[in-house]
Amino acid sequence: MYSFKNDYSEGAHPQILNALVETNLVQEEGYGEDQYSLQAAELIKKKMNDHNAAIHFLTGGTQTNMTAIAAFLRPHEAAVAAATGHINVHETGAIEATGHKVLAVPSGKDGKLTPAGIQSMLDAHPDEHMVKPKLVYISDTTENGAVYTKSELKAISAFCKRKNLYLYLDGARLGSALTSKANDLELSDLPKLVDAFYVGGTKNGALLGEALVICNNALKDDFRYLMKQKGAMLAKGRLTGIQFLELFRDNLFFDLAAHANTMAMKISGAIQAAGYTFLTPPVSNQIFPILPNDLLEELHQQFNFFDWEKVDENHSAARLVTSWSTKEEAVDAFIASLKEKVTR
Structure with a gap:
Protein backbone atom coordinates (compact mmCIF):
# COMPACT_ATOMS: atom_id res chain seq x y z
CA MET A 1 0.00 0.00 0.00
CA LEU A 252 19.83 19.18 -5.32
CA PHE A 253 17.74 20.91 -2.64
CA PHE A 254 15.61 22.68 -5.23
CA ASP A 255 15.48 19.75 -7.67
CA LEU A 256 14.07 17.44 -5.00
CA ALA A 257 11.45 19.98 -3.94
CA ALA A 258 10.45 20.61 -7.54
CA HIS A 259 9.92 16.89 -8.07
CA ALA A 260 7.61 16.71 -5.05
CA ASN A 261 5.59 19.64 -6.39
CA THR A 262 5.39 18.13 -9.88
CA MET A 263 3.98 14.88 -8.52
CA ALA A 264 1.40 16.77 -6.44
CA MET A 265 0.34 18.87 -9.41
CA LYS A 266 -0.14 15.74 -11.51
CA ILE A 267 -2.50 14.31 -8.90
CA SER A 268 -4.35 17.60 -8.44
CA GLY A 269 -4.83 17.93 -12.19
CA ALA A 270 -6.51 14.53 -12.33
CA ILE A 271 -8.71 15.38 -9.36
CA GLN A 272 -9.78 18.64 -10.97
CA ALA A 273 -10.45 16.84 -14.26
CA ALA A 274 -12.74 14.46 -12.35
CA GLY A 275 -14.80 17.46 -11.25
CA TYR A 276 -13.68 17.85 -7.65
CA THR A 277 -12.53 20.95 -5.78
CA PHE A 278 -9.98 21.63 -3.04
CA LEU A 279 -10.01 23.02 0.48
CA THR A 280 -7.19 25.36 -0.59
CA PRO A 281 -5.78 25.88 -4.10
CA PRO A 282 -3.17 23.17 -4.84
CA VAL A 283 0.19 24.91 -5.22
CA SER A 284 2.69 22.80 -3.25
CA ASN A 285 3.45 19.21 -2.30
CA GLN A 286 0.51 19.16 0.13
CA ILE A 287 -2.90 19.07 -1.56
CA PHE A 288 -6.33 18.93 0.07
CA PRO A 289 -9.00 17.57 -2.28
CA ILE A 290 -12.64 17.53 -1.19
CA LEU A 291 -14.04 14.11 -2.08
CA PRO A 292 -17.14 12.05 -1.28
CA ASN A 293 -16.70 10.02 1.89
CA ASP A 294 -17.45 6.73 0.13
CA LEU A 295 -14.79 7.48 -2.49
CA LEU A 296 -12.26 8.25 0.25
CA GLU A 297 -13.04 4.93 1.93
CA GLU A 298 -12.39 3.09 -1.31
CA LEU A 299 -9.12 4.92 -1.98
CA HIS A 300 -7.99 4.06 1.55
CA GLN A 301 -8.07 0.41 0.53
CA GLN A 302 -5.10 1.03 -1.77
CA PHE A 303 -3.35 4.14 -0.47
CA ASN A 304 -2.41 5.72 2.84
CA PHE A 305 -3.30 9.37 3.39
CA PHE A 306 -4.89 11.54 6.06
CA ASP A 307 -8.54 12.51 6.26
CA TRP A 308 -8.03 16.17 7.09
CA GLU A 309 -11.35 17.91 7.66
CA LYS A 310 -15.08 17.18 7.46
CA VAL A 311 -16.73 19.49 4.92
CA ASP A 312 -20.34 18.31 5.13
CA GLU A 313 -22.24 15.10 5.87
CA ASN A 314 -21.11 13.46 2.64
CA HIS A 315 -17.75 15.07 1.85
CA SER A 316 -14.37 15.46 3.55
CA ALA A 317 -11.05 17.05 2.67
CA ALA A 318 -8.14 14.62 2.47
CA ARG A 319 -4.47 15.54 2.69
CA LEU A 320 -2.20 14.01 0.08
CA VAL A 321 1.53 14.68 0.42
CA THR A 322 4.15 13.92 -2.22
CA SER A 323 7.87 13.89 -1.57
CA TRP A 324 11.30 14.15 -3.12
CA SER A 325 11.15 10.38 -3.72
CA THR A 326 7.54 9.91 -4.80
CA LYS A 327 7.47 7.46 -7.70
CA GLU A 328 5.56 8.60 -10.75
CA GLU A 329 4.15 5.09 -11.18
CA ALA A 330 2.56 5.42 -7.72
CA VAL A 331 1.02 8.71 -8.77
CA ASP A 332 -0.25 7.11 -11.98
CA ALA A 333 -1.72 4.22 -9.96
CA PHE A 334 -3.57 6.67 -7.71
CA ILE A 335 -4.93 8.55 -10.71
CA ALA A 336 -6.00 5.32 -12.42
CA SER A 337 -7.77 4.16 -9.26
CA LEU A 338 -9.51 7.51 -8.91
CA LYS A 339 -10.71 7.47 -12.52
CA GLU A 340 -11.91 3.88 -12.25
CA LYS A 341 -13.94 4.62 -9.13
CA VAL A 342 -15.40 7.86 -10.46
CA THR A 343 -16.52 6.46 -13.82
CA ARG A 344 -17.76 3.13 -12.47
Missing part, protein backbone atom coordinates in the same frame (compact mmCIF):
# COMPACT_ATOMS: atom_id res chain seq x y z
CA TYR A 2 1.65 3.26 -1.14
CA SER A 3 1.67 6.15 1.31
CA PHE A 4 0.84 9.78 0.58
CA LYS A 5 0.71 10.57 4.30
CA ASN A 6 3.88 12.65 4.55
CA ASP A 7 7.17 13.63 2.94
CA TYR A 8 9.51 11.84 5.33
CA SER A 9 8.50 8.17 4.99
CA GLU A 10 11.67 7.34 3.05
CA GLY A 11 15.27 7.61 4.25
CA ALA A 12 17.52 9.96 2.30
CA HIS A 13 18.62 10.74 -1.23
CA PRO A 14 21.38 8.33 -2.38
CA GLN A 15 23.81 11.21 -2.93
CA ILE A 16 23.53 12.08 0.75
CA LEU A 17 23.90 8.47 1.87
CA ASN A 18 26.99 8.07 -0.33
CA ALA A 19 28.54 11.19 1.13
CA LEU A 20 27.94 9.94 4.67
CA VAL A 21 29.56 6.61 3.84
CA GLU A 22 32.52 8.13 2.01
CA THR A 23 33.34 10.49 4.89
CA ASN A 24 32.51 8.03 7.65
CA LEU A 25 36.06 7.40 8.92
CA VAL A 26 37.37 10.94 8.48
CA GLN A 27 38.12 12.38 11.91
CA GLU A 28 36.48 15.75 12.48
CA GLU A 29 35.77 18.31 15.16
CA GLY A 30 32.49 17.92 17.02
CA TYR A 31 29.47 20.10 17.74
CA GLY A 32 29.12 21.62 14.28
CA GLU A 33 32.69 22.86 14.01
CA ASP A 34 33.68 20.24 11.43
CA GLN A 35 34.74 21.18 7.91
CA TYR A 36 31.51 19.88 6.36
CA SER A 37 29.23 21.99 8.55
CA LEU A 38 31.38 25.07 7.99
CA GLN A 39 31.38 24.54 4.22
CA ALA A 40 27.63 23.91 4.17
CA ALA A 41 27.00 27.11 6.10
CA GLU A 42 29.08 29.08 3.61
CA LEU A 43 27.22 27.53 0.68
CA ILE A 44 23.85 28.49 2.13
CA LYS A 45 25.08 32.02 2.78
CA LYS A 46 26.22 32.23 -0.83
CA LYS A 47 22.89 30.90 -2.14
CA MET A 48 20.96 33.53 -0.20
CA ASN A 49 23.53 36.28 -0.84
CA ASP A 50 24.01 37.11 2.83
CA HIS A 51 27.41 36.39 4.34
CA ASN A 52 26.58 37.99 7.69
CA ALA A 53 23.92 35.50 8.74
CA ALA A 54 24.61 32.97 11.50
CA ILE A 55 23.75 29.39 10.55
CA HIS A 56 23.22 26.54 12.98
CA PHE A 57 22.31 22.95 12.15
CA LEU A 58 19.70 21.23 14.32
CA THR A 59 18.06 17.84 13.95
CA GLY A 60 14.31 18.49 13.63
CA GLY A 61 11.64 21.11 13.14
CA THR A 62 10.08 21.09 16.60
CA GLN A 63 13.53 21.21 18.20
CA THR A 64 14.49 24.13 15.96
CA ASN A 65 11.30 26.08 16.68
CA MET A 66 11.53 25.48 20.42
CA THR A 67 15.23 26.33 20.68
CA ALA A 68 15.02 29.43 18.48
CA ILE A 69 11.85 30.93 19.92
CA ALA A 70 12.95 30.32 23.52
CA ALA A 71 16.29 31.95 22.73
CA PHE A 72 14.78 34.99 21.05
CA LEU A 73 12.15 35.84 23.70
CA ARG A 74 12.41 37.26 27.21
CA PRO A 75 10.44 35.42 29.93
CA HIS A 76 7.30 37.58 29.65
CA GLU A 77 7.15 37.58 25.85
CA ALA A 78 4.94 35.47 23.57
CA ALA A 79 4.78 34.20 20.00
CA VAL A 80 1.91 35.07 17.65
CA ALA A 81 0.89 32.35 15.21
CA ALA A 82 -2.00 31.37 12.99
CA ALA A 83 -4.41 29.06 14.80
CA THR A 84 -3.35 26.34 12.33
CA GLY A 85 0.35 27.03 12.92
CA HIS A 86 2.60 24.09 13.68
CA ILE A 87 3.78 25.51 17.02
CA ASN A 88 0.15 25.88 18.08
CA VAL A 89 -1.27 22.49 17.14
CA HIS A 90 1.44 19.95 16.33
CA GLU A 91 4.32 20.44 18.77
CA THR A 92 2.84 19.14 22.03
CA GLY A 93 3.15 22.49 23.77
CA ALA A 94 6.91 22.65 23.15
CA ILE A 95 6.94 26.46 23.08
CA GLU A 96 4.71 26.75 26.14
CA ALA A 97 6.94 24.26 27.97
CA THR A 98 9.77 26.81 27.73
CA GLY A 99 7.55 29.40 29.45
CA HIS A 100 6.36 31.28 26.37
CA LYS A 101 2.72 31.46 25.42
CA VAL A 102 1.55 30.94 21.83
CA LEU A 103 -1.14 33.45 20.88
CA ALA A 104 -3.33 31.91 18.17
CA VAL A 105 -4.87 34.15 15.51
CA PRO A 106 -7.84 32.82 13.52
CA SER A 107 -6.84 32.49 9.87
CA GLY A 108 -8.50 31.53 6.63
CA LYS A 109 -8.35 28.12 5.01
CA ASP A 110 -4.90 28.95 3.63
CA GLY A 111 -3.37 29.21 7.12
CA LYS A 112 -1.70 32.56 6.43
CA LEU A 113 -1.19 35.40 8.88
CA THR A 114 -1.89 39.02 7.93
CA PRO A 115 -0.92 42.34 9.52
CA ALA A 116 -4.55 42.83 10.54
CA GLY A 117 -4.59 39.49 12.31
CA ILE A 118 -1.37 40.27 14.14
CA GLN A 119 -2.70 43.70 15.14
CA SER A 120 -5.77 42.09 16.68
CA MET A 121 -3.50 40.17 19.03
CA LEU A 122 -1.52 43.31 19.91
CA ASP A 123 -4.79 45.06 20.73
CA ALA A 124 -5.83 42.19 22.98
CA HIS A 125 -2.57 42.36 24.98
CA PRO A 126 -2.10 46.06 25.78
CA ASP A 127 -0.26 46.07 29.12
CA GLU A 128 1.94 44.32 31.67
CA HIS A 129 -0.93 42.26 33.10
CA MET A 130 -0.72 40.02 30.06
CA VAL A 131 2.07 38.39 28.10
CA LYS A 132 3.66 40.70 25.56
CA PRO A 133 3.45 39.66 21.87
CA LYS A 134 7.00 39.90 20.55
CA LEU A 135 7.59 37.27 17.88
CA VAL A 136 5.46 36.52 14.83
CA TYR A 137 5.63 32.92 13.63
CA ILE A 138 4.72 32.01 10.05
CA SER A 139 5.51 28.99 7.90
CA ASP A 140 6.13 28.68 4.18
CA THR A 141 4.48 26.51 3.02
CA THR A 142 1.70 26.85 5.57
CA GLU A 143 0.14 23.87 7.31
CA ASN A 144 -2.52 23.97 4.61
CA GLY A 145 -0.12 23.95 1.68
CA ALA A 146 -0.30 27.64 0.76
CA VAL A 147 2.69 29.83 -0.09
CA TYR A 148 3.33 33.44 0.82
CA THR A 149 3.80 35.85 -2.06
CA LYS A 150 6.54 38.45 -1.93
CA SER A 151 4.01 41.23 -1.43
CA GLU A 152 2.38 39.37 1.46
CA LEU A 153 5.69 38.71 3.18
CA LYS A 154 6.83 42.29 2.60
CA ALA A 155 3.64 43.58 4.20
CA ILE A 156 4.09 41.37 7.28
CA SER A 157 7.79 42.26 7.49
CA ALA A 158 7.12 46.01 7.32
CA PHE A 159 4.38 45.68 9.94
CA CYS A 160 6.68 43.76 12.29
CA LYS A 161 9.41 46.37 11.92
CA ARG A 162 6.95 49.19 12.70
CA LYS A 163 5.68 47.34 15.77
CA ASN A 164 9.14 46.20 16.94
CA LEU A 165 8.26 42.51 16.54
CA TYR A 166 10.57 39.69 15.45
CA LEU A 167 9.47 37.79 12.34
CA TYR A 168 10.37 34.10 12.33
CA LEU A 169 9.68 31.76 9.41
CA ASP A 170 9.34 27.99 9.80
CA GLY A 171 10.84 26.50 6.64
CA ALA A 172 10.12 22.82 7.15
CA ARG A 173 8.78 22.78 3.57
CA LEU A 174 10.62 25.85 2.31
CA GLY A 175 11.90 23.91 -0.71
CA SER A 176 8.35 23.19 -1.83
CA ALA A 177 7.39 26.83 -1.29
CA LEU A 178 10.31 28.26 -3.27
CA THR A 179 9.77 25.90 -6.22
CA SER A 180 5.99 26.31 -6.35
CA LYS A 181 4.55 27.83 -9.51
CA ALA A 182 2.61 30.21 -7.24
CA ASN A 183 5.81 31.50 -5.63
CA ASP A 184 7.63 34.72 -6.50
CA LEU A 185 10.08 34.72 -3.58
CA GLU A 186 13.77 33.89 -3.84
CA LEU A 187 15.88 32.44 -1.05
CA SER A 188 17.87 35.67 -1.17
CA ASP A 189 14.73 37.66 -0.27
CA LEU A 190 14.34 36.05 3.14
CA PRO A 191 17.31 37.62 5.00
CA LYS A 192 15.92 41.04 4.03
CA LEU A 193 12.41 40.29 5.25
CA VAL A 194 12.66 38.06 8.33
CA ASP A 195 14.76 38.04 11.48
CA ALA A 196 15.32 34.29 11.39
CA PHE A 197 14.15 31.27 9.42
CA TYR A 198 15.11 27.69 8.86
CA VAL A 199 15.73 25.61 5.77
CA GLY A 200 14.09 22.21 6.15
CA GLY A 201 16.11 19.14 5.24
CA THR A 202 14.09 16.41 6.96
CA LYS A 203 11.18 16.82 4.52
CA ASN A 204 13.36 17.40 1.47
CA GLY A 205 15.78 14.51 1.02
CA ALA A 206 17.89 14.52 4.18
CA LEU A 207 17.89 11.78 6.78
CA LEU A 208 17.32 14.52 9.33
CA GLY A 209 18.27 18.11 9.89
CA GLU A 210 17.26 21.75 9.62
CA ALA A 211 19.49 24.75 8.97
CA LEU A 212 18.54 27.68 11.19
CA VAL A 213 19.48 31.04 9.69
CA ILE A 214 19.65 34.00 12.09
CA CYS A 215 19.68 37.29 10.20
CA ASN A 216 19.07 39.82 12.97
CA ASN A 217 22.34 40.60 14.75
CA ALA A 218 20.48 41.16 18.03
CA LEU A 219 19.47 37.48 18.09
CA LYS A 220 22.86 35.92 17.40
CA ASP A 221 24.68 36.31 20.72
CA ASP A 222 25.15 33.17 22.81
CA PHE A 223 22.87 31.06 20.63
CA ARG A 224 25.22 28.08 20.83
CA TYR A 225 24.95 28.21 24.63
CA LEU A 226 21.18 27.95 24.32
CA MET A 227 21.44 25.16 21.75
CA LYS A 228 23.55 23.18 24.19
CA GLN A 229 21.19 23.86 27.07
CA LYS A 230 18.20 22.61 25.06
CA GLY A 231 19.95 19.44 23.94
CA ALA A 232 20.08 20.71 20.36
CA MET A 233 23.86 20.63 19.90
CA LEU A 234 24.74 17.36 18.21
CA ALA A 235 28.18 15.98 19.14
CA LYS A 236 28.48 14.43 15.68
CA GLY A 237 27.43 17.64 14.01
CA ARG A 238 29.12 16.43 10.84
CA LEU A 239 26.02 14.30 10.19
CA THR A 240 23.83 17.32 9.52
CA GLY A 241 26.63 19.35 7.95
CA ILE A 242 27.41 16.69 5.34
CA GLN A 243 23.77 16.44 4.36
CA PHE A 244 23.33 20.17 3.81
CA LEU A 245 26.63 20.32 1.97
CA GLU A 246 25.22 17.80 -0.52
CA LEU A 247 21.84 19.53 -0.73
CA PHE A 248 23.40 22.90 -1.57
CA ARG A 249 26.59 21.87 -3.41
CA ASP A 250 24.67 22.08 -6.69
CA ASN A 251 20.90 22.38 -7.08
